[in-house]
Structure formats: C-alpha cells, structure tokens
Amino acid sequence: MPPVPNPNADPCQPLTCADPTGTFDVIVVGGGHAGVEAAWAASRMLTGRGRVAMITMDRRAIGRMSCNPAIGGLAKGQIVREIDALGGLMAHATDAAGIQFRILNRSKGPAVQSPRAQADKYRYAVAVQTLLAAHCPNLTIVEGIVDELLASPVHAAMRTNESPSNAKWTIEGVKLESGLILSAKTVILTTGTFLRGLMHTGEQKTPGGRVGEKTAAGLSASMARLGLELGRLKTGTPPRLARDSIDFSGLAPQPGDAPPVPFSYLSGTPLSPLCGSFPAQPQVDCHITYTNAAVHDLIRENLHRAPMYSGQIQSRGPRYCPSIEDKVVRFADKSQHQIFLEPESLDTDEIYCNGISTSLPADVQDRIVHSIAGMEKAKVLKWGYAVEYDFAPTHQISASLQTHAVQGLFLAGQINGTSGYEEAAGQGLMAGLNAARLVQQVSPVILSRHQAYIGVMIDDLVTKIPTEPYRMFTSRAEFRLSLRSDNADQRLTDLACSIGLATPQRAAQLAQKRQTMERITRELKHACIAGGATAWELLARPDTEIAALSAMNFIRGREICAVLRDPALLPMVEQVRIEARYQGYIDREQHAVQRLTELESKAIPRGFDASTVIELRREARDALLKFRPQTLGQASRLEGITPADLSIVLMHISSPRRKTPAAAG
C-alpha cells in the first residue's frame, strides 16, 4: 500500500539517483507508460548483471497519466493482464491506485470481457515510482532532455547474427541538452507526445508534450541523421473541471463492480508487491451527462477556429477517439453525445470530461462547458488541447522493436504510432526485455499472434502501413477466443519465468492453479447425472448456473458438488467453464494456429535480398524491401504479397541445394 500522496509534494522521493556516469547496458528515454515498463523489464532482467538508466524531463512525472485517468478497457484490459503475466508493473500500479473497477461486456462471452479501472492519477504515479524504487536497484533516474543519439557506423563484416539486417549504425549512447553524455549498449526511445510536441488550443500554439511541460526538439533531427524516417500524428484531450463546481444532482451515477476485480493475478495474495489486500483505495462513482443542440450549434459556429478544420493541424488523428468537433461534423444527425465525468484523484478536485476532447479556443470551450447539463457553473481547471508529435513509421522496426537502421536502438509506445497507455506499456515491456536480451547476447523474444494481444499489436505494427494512431480492438485478434483476460498467466507466465522477467514464485503459483484446474476438469468429466450427461457437459451450456449445478443429483462422482460450492475454487471453476464452452471453437483456432506457426517458424535470413529475386512481382518486391519481414509469416501479412510470392520467397530461402543462377547456368 503506497503512502497517500500530497499531489503538491514531490511524490518521487523514494527513487534512487545513483551516479549517472559510466556505461549503461540499457538507457530508457522517457518515463511514461512505455518508459516505465521498459525500465522495469530491463532492470529486472539485468539485476546484478547490468545497469539501466531512465532519462526523464521531470522525475515527478514518471508514470503520469497524461490523458484519461483510466487503465484497461476492451482489448486493452487483456493487454494489462498480459503485462502482468509477463512480470510487468502496470497491473500492480493500477490495483494500488484504482478507485473504480469494472468488467466490461459482462453480458457477452468471456473472451470479449475486459477489466477497466479508474485510477487516482497521483496515486498511480506514486505506485509506479514506488515499484521502480523498491524493485530496481540497478536503475538510475537521470533528469534531462535527450538532444542527440550517439551512434557509430557498422562495418558489414562486424554484423552479428543478432543484429538487424543491414544496420548501418550501432548505438553508443545519448547526449543531453545539458551536454552530459551517457554511453549505453542499447537505447529505448519512448518519447510519447514529446518529440517536437506542439499543443493547439484554438489559434494558440504551444511547444510541449503536455501542458506546462517542455518538448524534445533536437532528438528528431538526430534520428533523421541516422536514417530514420519520421511522420506526424495528432491526438487530443478534453478540458478538466473542478468537482465542487459541478452539479451532480441531476446526473446519472456510474458505479463500479461490487466486489471489484483486480488486474494483477497477484493482487490480494502475499506475492503482490503493492496490493496484499485489494481493493487498496476507496471506490467511487463516475457520472454521465450529454452534449445538446446548443453545444453542437456553438461548435459549428466556431469550426473555423478549430485547428483541425482551419488547416492549422494537418496530421492524422484517431478515428476511434474523435474530438467533439469531429463528432458534430461527421455525425450531424446525432442530437447529443455522451460525456463521462471521471474523477482524476481522491485528493484533488479535478474531473476529466471523457467525450469532449477538443482543440477549440478557450473562450469557445468555456461556452461549451457551460451549456452542458450539470456543468452550467463549472470551473475549468485545464483547457482541452490537441497535440501533434513525431512518430517513426513502423516498417523501420523489427518485431523485437529494434530499429533496422540502428543496432541497439529500440522504439516503444507513441513513437511507434500507437495510442493508449496499455499499448505503450505492452511495447515498453517488450522493448525493455529485448534490449536486455540483446545485452545478454541472446535472441529476442517475439510474441506471436496466437500468444498475446501484445503479439498481435507488434505484428500489426511491423506488417502494416499506419493511417492513424493504432489502438487495440478485440476484432484485431483472429485468435481472440484463446487470448482472454482470464488466461494471460497460462499463456505467458511460464515464458516470463524462463527468461528471468517474472519471479519463480509466479511459476509455482501458476503450476498450482493448473493442477487445480486439471483436477476440477477431471472431476467434472467423471460426475454424471441420470441420463448420462456429465457435469462438464452441463457446465458448458450457457444457461447452467454453477450454484444450480452443485445442487444436481449426480449418480456418479457426487464429490463434484463440494468442489462447485467451494468459494476458493470458484474462479478456477469459472475458468474451466470457459474452456468447456469454447472447446470446439478453440480446437478450430488451434488448427489455424498450427498453420500460422509453420509460416512463423520459417525465418527469412538476414542475407535475403528481395531486389535480386527476379521472379517476384514489383509490388511484392517493394513490400519486402520496405518492411524487411523476418519470417515468412510476417511476409504473408504484408499488403501486396500473394501466396505465389511467398512460394517464390520460400524457394529462395529454404532449399539446402540452392545455387546461384550463375552456378546453375
């Protein structure tokens, strides 16, 4: 249980700040959700063996929630569970700071249910900082702004098998604006919205990644000098209001689940680093209000002052997270849009207006806010704004998140064109882990599409041309019946333990869970009622209640009733039930997984040069040269690649008797 913070004090006290000189194994640039997972993962992997540094503009901003005070949600909740199963920190921090927990999609099947939490944003940052301080003795926090990447040219002869194909540079460290040079074997960039960040509120433009914070200006140029191509994306955030000034009396409350369900598989157990008991915080409600015709009129009248419409902003924003001006223009027939009023903290009076992200000028925002029910007298604490920032289109990274061009340079989070804390954190964890693996000179860990949403996300990133900030949806996962929030531990924890990212205790905990589930399954399949139906078959039906099942008259295996009534076993019975329900479907998925795995297992060697393969169509050749897929599976998902192209690639990479055309001729 972290100390209750005073948001005005320095919540960063526990963090160590060792001597920032000497060589680091991993430097993480940025302390947002990608950065903290990267630092955590790298530090845990290298404990006792290597040093990790995190460079941040402001130590107190480590783990800060820049936008909405919520973690999880549909598909994103699965990612957080995966991060937890892999030994990451996001779930721990969320459980420690969560002030409302809900399972979304409860009425739908278990595969598409996801946990979501409102977090106290200050307590969240403190929880993150506490975790880093308590569990990362080899982590050094350095305050500063990175101005330049230091790299040396690679000579072809020196390329190792681990090096990305055709890397022209090897990373050597970073130089800060202060002039301080930190050398490192690997560098992970998690720059969020700070890379040439430019905020827009109406006509007003302010350089910076977040309100009141600076921007990283020199880094973009340095990246470009190393041959990295950059693009520009946009995102936005709504105004924050003072709680006391809102009249909640007429607004519908939205409570959380009772009892709340935690994110981490460890919360509520002695293994949890922060949440031996759960929930750790008092639970609160959100409230719902709506825009109205007057608000829409105001927006239409002032569209010429909205940067997205005046031409002031050219970059693309996400379709799934439109600003209120976008909603009004694109869905003109709708007379109202819903707004969730979400408390940002138990200790401050900030309320986040989820649903009216905007970059309209302050005077228009003021009038909009005051035209909305409950907000007539609301005091605006912070204006909404849009922010533009640099990102690196992801054909430039491999699935380990290492750049093709610069050996040892990894990218994670919004710099890869994604949006969302969870997407950022998932990449951060993988980048931290793979940077540590590169230091250890072992092959990177790549999660595949059938293992994890994180695998789906990274695979999408390295095979698709981005058109908007990338957000996870369950419909992106072709194996979503298997990629559930209830089984992330079964999917990933063994892997995490085997590579040293998760503690051995977790493996033991999981083994015990598996054993219990197997026993329950066995007993369910043994028990049967008159007529021959087994308890397993009955449980698989969607209309069977577990309580009702436990009261049935079993003619064989009556012991099952005690199992079904044991509250300690209930979560595992529930999970066995999910598996029973999905059985046939998951078998089908597994068949497809098998086919996918075969393609994934065919590595495309570093030396493969698509430009020399004359049989390939031009479109296929271009796609292969641009994305440089590392497996046949990745190649198969590139746009413009047909099965025939794959056959040709396969022929060129896999025959033991392959000869050069000259030798053959």
Next chain:
Amino acid sequence: MMITDTIAAISSPPGPAARGIIRLSGPDSWPLAMRMFEPLSAPPPPRRWIPVILKPSRIPAGALFFRGPASFTGQDVVEIHIPGAVPLLRRILAALIAAGARSAGPGEFSSRAYINGKCDLTEAEGIAAAIAATNAIQLRAAQSLRDGRLHQWTLRQTGALADLLALVEAGIDFSDEPGVSFISAADLQGGIRGIQTQIQQLETSAVNWQSTAALPTALLIGPANAGKSSLINQLSRQDRAIVSHHAGTTRDPIAAVMHTSRGQIRLMDSAGLEDSDHDMYRAMDQLRRQVINQADVLVLVLDPPHISLAAEDLLARAGASAGMAWLLVYNKSDLLPATSGVPERRMRVSALTGEGIAELREMIAAQCFAAAPMAAEYITLNQRHRAALDAASQHLARAAAAIGGDHWESAIELVAGDMRSALDELGGICGIVSNDEILGRIFGRFCIGK
C-alpha cells in the same frame, strides 16, 4: 506454403479423359486416401501399385504409393488413378479436403520438391516460371471474372456480410461507447439467412466451370460396337477415340469438340451398353449414368444388328427419364437398305462414307442450343468456388442458429467468429475483407470514441 500438412489436387488435365489422377503429398497422404478407398492388397512397401476400390460405390481404381523421401516431393505421395470423369474426380477431391487435406496451391507440389531438395535451381526456375504462368492464367481468368457476374455477386454478398459483421464487432469492441445502436437479433439473423439463401440460389443455378465453360454437350450412347467412337471422330474430324472392331473398346467417357454453324458443342462418348456382370462394366455403367446428368442432348446410336423397336423404345425412354432431349441415329447406313425418309428425330448416317454427317452435326446443334441455356446466362463455378460457398454456407448456418434466445448475446463472439469464417471463405473467391476494413465500416457508420 506449409510443408507439414497434406495437400491434394486433381493432377490430370482439366476436362474428361480416360484416366483421372488425384495426387496427394504430405504425411497423411496414405491414411487420407484410404478413407475413401479400400485397398485390395496388403499395405504398401516403399513404392507400389495397389488396386483399390472407391468406397462405397466400389468403382475400381488404382493407387500408386511413393514413400518419402523417395518421391517427387520428398514426402509421402499417393496418386489415385481412376476413370477420368470430372464429377467423380471433383467428388473425391472434395471428400479428401473434407477429411483434412488442403487444396494444393499453384506450383505447390513443385515447391515442396524444391524445399526438400528434390530438384535444383534450374528446375526450380522452371517451376517459378510455371507458377508465374499459372498466376498469369489465373490473372487472366480473374480479369475475365472481374467483369463477370460471379465477381459482382461475391462483392455484394461480402459487402452485406461485412456490414453485418461490423455491427456485431461494434457491439463487442465499443459496447461501452455511447450512442452506438447495434443490430437486433432478428435483423442479424434475417441478414445472415438472406446471404445463406443467396448462396444456395447461386449454387443451384450455377453451372460447373468444368463443363468447359458450359459448352453444350451431346452424349452418344448405344450398344457396344454401334460405332459411336467413329461417329465422334467424323463429327469432330479428329482421331480422338480409339476405334476398334472389338466391342467394348471404349471404356471411359471421352470427349471431343465439334464445330457447328451455331457454335461449339462438346461430344461425349460413353462405353457401350452391354449386359455384363463384370465389375468394370458395372463401374462404367454407373459412370455413364453420372455423365448423362451432365449432357444436354442424348444421341442414341444404333447400328443395323441392333435396330429394333424395342431398342429404340428403351433408349428413348432412357432419354426421357433423364429429362433430356434426344436424337436417334441409325449408324452404318452403308450397311442398310436405302429407304425413303426416316421419322422425326431419326437420322441415317455412315461414319464410314460420311453420309448424313453434316446433317447430323447441324441437327445435334439445333437440339443442343435449344436445350442448353446459353452459358453466358449462368454464373460458372469451379471446385474451389463451390468448396468456398459450401463452407461459407455452413458457417452462416451455425451463426444464424446461434442467434436468438435468452443467452445468445453471451455467445456473440462465436457468432462473430462464424461470420468472420464465412467472410474469409467468400473472400477467397474475390478478395479477402480484412479486419481493418471491418473497423473502417464501424468508424464510418458510428460515432465511436469518448
């Protein structure tokens, strides 16, 4: 692309032929083949010809088994040799695929051979060229399809299905979003059933691609040694059929294209009708019955020893019972006494002298084009199309059945899964609808996002 699964394909050239070959390659080749065939001798040593019969219709065939790596592809390979009737081959292939084999892609046997080191680069380049050529053919075929009705039809169905799926996915991925009104169970079920009906209608109304782009077909039928083969050679002016004086020379249906003033007509020969309890004859007889269903016009050929009212009656009834137009031809007219005139639908010809051949040609054409609807009015489907449509239909049926009832929403992800599978199957006919496109449909229609 994978090399550990088992692939299957019809390896004999398209169209009816004396012998059809179905080839399998992969670890399960033999067990898969033996699901359909019963071996008449012991399981094979490394490479052997095994007489087999097709279960359950007991058509005799042969299987060549090559144990990998001593095979063309380096894997276990089975070649099934069976009378080359297209529907028969198609049915066997479909059954193999249903049993777990995968339909082989262009050049896939060859690429397996290359991967397993069974051919060198020179050969591989030939294969690559072959693959490219196959693709070029496919490309041309696709090009012609693109303007065609199947393409238009498929686009309509995938579009409708993708719209429905977008609504279902929106309900899953954006259920916490305000203002997204989703589809009702009844509308969803109705929409899915509508697409199912479309598929069924297409499948019943379409003609098979294998019927040579739906050339009208005349089947020659008659007693053994009535001279059907000679007649076909005359009509098509080519030595297509093996001609022999021995009765029963023609074992398998063979075909030739006849050019007439009205257009091309496919002529099919059948084995002679003959009383025999020999297995092979029974098999051929069965085959001929299948072929009758594929022809537009039945040409009944009798030679002098067989000309009798009883025979005429029998054959005419055969034609009528099959619901087909028919013609009666008195062949070997050079052996018949000259007479004045023959009744309607009856002709005298001599394959030897050429008497009446030109007239018969035009007569068959008149009957054929009267009987056969013009190919252009039909959507033609090949084996792959039908397999995709069948699979899509099954997925849709399961999806539609799962909708409704108190608990259906708790299985919405399974409905979505079946709809996705159906969409992938239909997409296989004219382009896959990606998940991104589904998301695009959602964003285009709904105000998503807080």
